[in-house]
Amino acid sequence: NGARYWSALAHLLCGLVVVALTVDQFLARYIVLEMVALCTVVALALGIPGLRRGMLLWSRYAQLRLGDIGLIVVILLLWRASGTLLIDEMLARATSLPPREQIPVLVGGLLAVWVKMGLPPFHGWLVDTSLLPWQARVWVAGAALPLLGAYLLYRLRPLLVALGVTPLLGVVGVVILAWASAKLLRPEPRLGGSPWWFIGHSAVGLLLAGTQSMSAFLLTFLPMRVVLCLAGARAPRRVERTWAADGNGALAGLDALVRGARILERDFLEAGNRLLAEEVKVLFRWSALVLEERTLEGLNRGVVRLARSIGRTLQDIHVGRLRRNLLWASLGLIAVIAFSIATVAR
Incomplete structure (x- = not known):
């Protein structure tokens, strides 16, 4: 103000x-x-x-x-x-x-x-x-x-x-x-x-x-x-009369109709633009939300599948051969330790 x-x-x-x-x-x-x-x-x-x-x-x-x-x-x-x-x-x-x-x-x-x-x-x-x-x-x-x-x-x-x-x-x-x-x-x-x-x-x-x-x-x-x-x-100010009536009581003057049409057109266009903007905004928000949900869901599924695949592979390798696998792993570890000691001794 x-x-x-x-x-x-x-x-x-x-x-x-x-x-x-x-x-x-x-x-x-x-x-x-x-x-x-x-x-x-x-x-x-x-x-x-x-x-x-x-x-x-x-x-x-x-x-x-x-x-x-x-x-x-x-x-x-x-x-x-x-x-x-x-x-x-x-x-x-x-x-x-x-x-x-x-x-x-x-x-x-x-x-x-x-x-x-x-x-x-x-x-x-x-x-x-x-x-x-x-x-x-x-x-x-x-x-x-x-x-x-x-x-x-x-x-x-x-x-x-x-x-x-x-x-x-x-x-x-x-x-x-x-x-x-x-x-x-x-x-x-x-x-x-x-x-x-x-x-x-x-x-x-x-x-x-x-x-x-x-x-x-x-x-x-x-x-x-x-x-x-x-x-x-x-000083008095002249004001244009938008509405007037003739002898029969009917509205006279096309300026009132023209102004009314302009106001209606302006309000209609403004309301349409506002509604369109809101619809576009909601559509973009919905699309982003759906895309985010689907992306997260896909990542979760991929991680679960990878974990299950690794578990199944390890299970297939060790079923019935666990002792032998542990023995070979121990022999490999002993060989690495012996090689390290020999290198330090030189």
Whole structure:
């Protein structure tokens, strides 16, 4: 039950975020960000049991690892250019690099921002958080990776201004905001509207990147996420009706029949496979038992037959000739002793 561990996980996430925001060494911050990503995946696994089956959970972790790869590329490039791992000095050095060296740094940084803020096409893990309770959603979708992604976008502002890509980033933000608004108009039945609110909020950050208003966006980031989580928790969720009735009282809708057939087929196949597995297991056990019994029985019979054969042979040899056989055996033993004494005497 994930609820048993959620309190400890929330405290761990909070502590890691505080460390990530205060540490001034880029490599140490990278390690903390990896731990935050791992805790995010653990929170999804504990809160959504269906996510543990198959490769979906691993794909979400791979998405987060992709953002970490972008960040480590930034660290390595700036470390080579500045010779230090202090964040302020590395970012100050980035603004004085030639454009051909600034572009890889900016691309790696924006990749990390994109993944951590859950912007499309890396929004799968953020959409999954809508299946969590709203208290858990505040931490995972608000105070953890998205907050750190917004802070990284804020620190990249001098580089965005230096390369003059702020207008392009604003256009991308408008497109993502329009896409999220369209999703809000037609929400998925099981999700409600909360994930699209989060994505729209992150798109606003892209619009403000490179401007002085980015500081206000960062300061109000966490309170806005709390408000959006509460709004998503109170928003009604549409549930598809599996059964309905028409005017005559008959069941309407083929989706119910299709779902029933799928459930019946799945249960039938699972039961058949389970029964077949049990039958095969019993058959193998029975075969091994029979083989073992027959092997032991054959060995016992062979030993008995060999003992009887040796006894009969000895009996046939000594019947009526026991004295003569003993005499010859004694003479042979005396000859051996005499030969041994003669050898020692020489």
